[in-house]
Amino acid sequence: MWPDTAIIRLFGTAVPIVQAPMAGEPDRAELTAAVSNAGGLGSAGVAYLQPDAIRERIHAIRALTQRPFGVNLFAPVTSDMSPAKIARARELLAPLRTAYGLDDMPAVTTMPDFEAQLAVVLEEKPAVLSFTFGCPTPEQIRRVRAAGIVAVGSATTVPEAQALEAAGVNAVVAQGTEAGAHRGSFLAPFDDGLIGLMALVPAMVDRMKIPVIAAGGIMDGRGIAAALMLGATGVQLGTAFLVSEESGASASWKNAILELDSDHTRVTPIYSGRPARGIQNTMMEILSPFAEELPGFPAMNSLTRAIRVAAAKGGDPDGQSLWAGQAAPLARAMPAGDLLRILSEETGRRLDEGFRG
Amino acid sequence: MWPDTAIIRLFGTAVPIVQAPMAGEPDRAELTAAVSNAGGLGSAGVAYLQPDAIRERIHAIRALTQRPFGVNLFAPVTSDMSPAKIARARELLAPLRTAYGLDDMPAVTTMPDFEAQLAVVLEEKPAVLSFTFGCPTPEQIRRVRAAGIVAVGSATTVPEAQALEAAGVNAVVAQGTEAGAHRGSFLAPFDDGLIGLMALVPAMVDRMKIPVIAAGGIMDGRGIAAALMLGATGVQLGTAFLVSEESGASASWKNAILELDSDHTRVTPIYSGRPARGIQNTMMEILSPFAEELPGFPAMNSLTRAIRVAAAKGGDPDGQSLWAGQAAPLARAMPAGDLLRILSEETGRRLDEGFRG
Numbered sequence: 167m168w169p170d171t172a173i174i175r176l177f178g179t180a181v182p183i184v185q186a187p188m189a190g191e192p193d194r195a196e197l198t199a200a201v202s203n204a205g206g207l208g209s210a211g212v213a214y215l216q217p218d219a220i221r222e223r224i225h226a227i228r229a230l231t232q233r234p235f236g237v238n239l240f241a242p243v244t245s246d247m248s249p250a251k252i253a254r255a256r257e258l259l260a261p262l263r264t265a266y267g268l269d270d271m272p273a274v275t276t277m278p279d280f281e282a283q284l285a286v287v288l289e290e291k292p293a294v295l296s297f298t299f300g301c302p303t304p305e306q307i308r309r310v311r312a313a314g315i316v317a318v319g320s321a322t323t324v325p326e327a328q329a330l331e332a333a334g335v336n337a338v339v340a341q342g343t344e345a346g347a348h349r350g351s352f353l354a355p356f357d358d359g360l361i362g363l364m365a366l367v368p369a370m371v372d373r374m375k376i377p378v379i380a381a382g383g384i385m386d387g388r389g390i391a392a393a394l395m396l397g398a399t400g401v402q403l404g405t406a407f408l409v410s411e412e413s414g415a416s417a418s419w420k421n422a423i424l425e426l427d428s429d430h431t432r433v434t435p436i437y438s439g440r441p442a443r444g445i446q447n448t449m450m451e452i453l454s455p456f457a458e459e460l461p462g463f464p465a466m467n468s469l470t471r472a473i474r475v476a477a478a479k480g481g482d483p484d485g486q487s488l489w490a491g492q493a494a495p496l497a498r499a500m501p502a503g504d505l506l507r508i509l510s511e512e513t514g515r516r517l518d519e520g521f522r523g
Numbered sequence: 524m525w526p527d528t529a530i531i532r533l534f535g536t537a538v539p540i541v542q543a544p545m546a547g548e549p550d551r552a553e554l555t556a557a558v559s560n561a562g563g564l565g566s567a568g569v570a571y572l573q574p575d576a577i578r579e580r581i582h583a584i585r586a587l588t589q590r591p592f593g594v595n596l597f598a599p600v601t602s603d604m605s606p607a608k609i610a611r612a613r614e615l616l617a618p619l620r621t622a623y624g625l626d627d628m629p630a631v632t633t634m635p636d637f638e639a640q641l642a643v644v645l646e647e648k649p650a651v652l653s654f655t656f657g658c659p660t661p662e663q664i665r666r667v668r669a670a671g672i673v674a675v676g677s678a679t680t681v682p683e684a685q686a687l688e689a690a691g692v693n694a695v696v697a698q699g700t701e702a703g704a705h706r707g708s709f710l711a712p713f714d715d716g717l718i719g720l721m722a723l724v725p726a727m728v729d730r731m732k733i734p735v736i737a738a739g740g741i742m743d744g745r746g747i748a749a750a751l752m753l754g755a756t757g758v759q760l761g762t763a764f765l766v767s768e769e770s771g772a773s774a775s776w777k778n779a780i781l782e783l784d785s786d787h788t789r790v791t792p793i794y795s796g797r798p799a800r801g802i803q804n805t806m807m808e809i810l811s812p813f814a815e816e817l818p819g820f821p822a823m824n825s826l827t828r829a830i831r832v833a834a835a836k837g838g839d840p841d842g843q844s845l846w847a848g849q850a851a852p853l854a855r856a857m858p859a860g861d862l863l864r865i866l867s868e869e870t871g872r873r874l875d876e877g878f879r880g
């Protein structure tokens with residue numbers, strides 16, 4: 167039933183549906199394995215994990231599935247993490263920290279070493295390694311592919327996709343403005359990388375030789391069929407799987423998504439220092455006016471962590487980063503494997519309906 | 524070949540493809556008639572015209588086609604047009620005016636009277652009357668429908684679409700963030716009405732009884748087929764027709780679109796006082812930092828008019844409002860009727876390919 171099987175052949179899956187890597191709370195071995203066992207490509211968002219923890223996570227997934235799955239890392243980024251900005255952030259966060267009963271000084275942590283993370287992935291050899299936030303070097307991508315791992319990049323504009331193709335990736339994820347969580351922009355200013363999939367996918371397909379995977383706002387068979395019509399050969403869904411049973415997202419985060427009647431998201435850098443799309447809440451309202459004064463990623467991510475954890479524990483959506491895409495109102499809560507099967511069935515039906523006229 | 528014929532039956536056209544109304548230079552009777560004669564719904568963007576000129580325009584179209592066509596008006600808006608803001612705008616525009624050899628004081632004009640415009644349309648009875656920028660009163664919509672005219676509203680969010688449906692329109696245009704020119708947002712803040720079609724169309728379709736027409740980023744059969752998969756029963760294309768032979772857009776504006784390799788647009792209020800999407804140019808760069816200090820629509824529109832006209836005359840894209848959608852790189856220059864026929868053929872082929880899989 168799939169018009170183009172490029173992604174199926176590349177990933178070795180039954181269907182070209184990818185569960186988006188969701189680094190942080192939602193990411194659990196059970197979620198990755200459930201999607202892969204149902205015939206899609208489950209993903210492990212391990213970017214925040216140290217190399218040893220990545221190895222453990224891959225082993226945990228392998229204990230649950232024999233099928234192909236993907237691992238996702240963040241390409242290293244540089245950003246303004248000056249002491250003055252960090253001090254200003256601490257000052258702005260103080261009232262929120264008090265409100266959540268936190269009284270220690272929040273620490274600034276850095277990301278795990280990318281080369282050390284990569285080394286573990288090269289040893290463990292998952293079927294797929296995807297990158298976001300940038301373009302690894304051609305040498306790094308060569309090593310990935312030499313290990314028999316499929317390399318996938320993520321782009322928000324045509325020039326970014328072209329840069330990834332030139333660096334040697336096997337496929338590229340087209341991240342539309344609709345997508346939840348962090349923006350993958352790395353060449354364009356973030357404001358220029360907010361392109362709707364309807365415009366982004368065909369423009370990218372026309373200028374690329376490698377397959378394009380559409381991501382952003384896809385929640386059901388209608389969206390998958392639409393992405394295929396645009397020329398994508400695969401799709402990647404985050405929010406749709408974020409609310410599934412196996413996802414580790416807090417109950418209050420899942421509920422915030424499931425209760426939406428219409429889009430209520432914005433792109434903001436206030437939680438992590440890097441622009442990301444989430445549901446509007448009190449923390450976003452309080453800090454957004456000061457966005458320009460805050461430090462970059464990952465400083466802001468570590469500075470807000472204790473607040474986000476306390477809010478999640480307390481079942482309070484107003485202090486969490488409620489990442490969600492613009493199509494969150496279409497989310498359906500169920501086991502991830504069931505969702506994967508329903509998505510495939512819906513897509514087939516939808517393509518038939520289009521033909522029958 | 525069309526999966527759902529709701530829009531075809533409503534408009535009385537051969538295909539559910541609408542040429543978006545493009546008030547200003549692009550709008551010409553020849554363009555409207557060419558699209559209608561080819562089986563689509565041509566539109567006349569007459570919002571800036573006085574009632575008598577609207578009547579003349581409708582007569583001119585009728586001299587060129589017997590087929591159904593649409594007329595579009597702007598619902599009345601209120602905005603901040605205080606003397607202080609107008610003075611500030613004159614100050615900021617002064618260097619640009621000098622550069623374009625303009626030395627008179629730019630005047631502030633108001634929009635034609637909406638009720639007087641409406642009265643002419645009710646007398647002339649085009650097949651369709653569409654509105655943007657807001658929701659007319661239920662009484663106004665009742666009069667439109669009582670005259671045998673199909674009433675169409677434009678929405679950027681689900682609540683806006685629901686408000687239009689409640690007010691009595693026959694169909695609603697879902698304006699995705701991808702769309703070129705003015706944003707139609709009227710309930711949500713403009714920043715909350717920038718939703719990709721992939722997310723907006725299915726969310727709207729699920730909550731509406733009336734048909735949804737998808738607009739934004741649609742340029743070829745791939746986009747049309749995708750919109751149909753999402754649940755839209757019609758599509759509206761602006762940028763695709765803006766570059767066509769019969770469009771009155773300046774040659775330099777058309778060229779700016781045809782030369783694009785990737786999206787290079789932004790949403791800005793600096794040209795008219797109301798947020799609108801256009802290709803980035805020098806005028807946008809110069810004025811965008813002062814966007815908050817400028818008066819609203821239509822004051823800013825009249826204050827910048829002489830500059831835009833002079834730039835268009837001089838073949839200079841940097842002083843024009845280069846309205847274009849995010850999929851502008853996919854634009855193809857040809858006669859509008861040829862494009863309409865190609866779009867229909869491409870859509871049928873694309874739907875077949877999806878099925879053949």
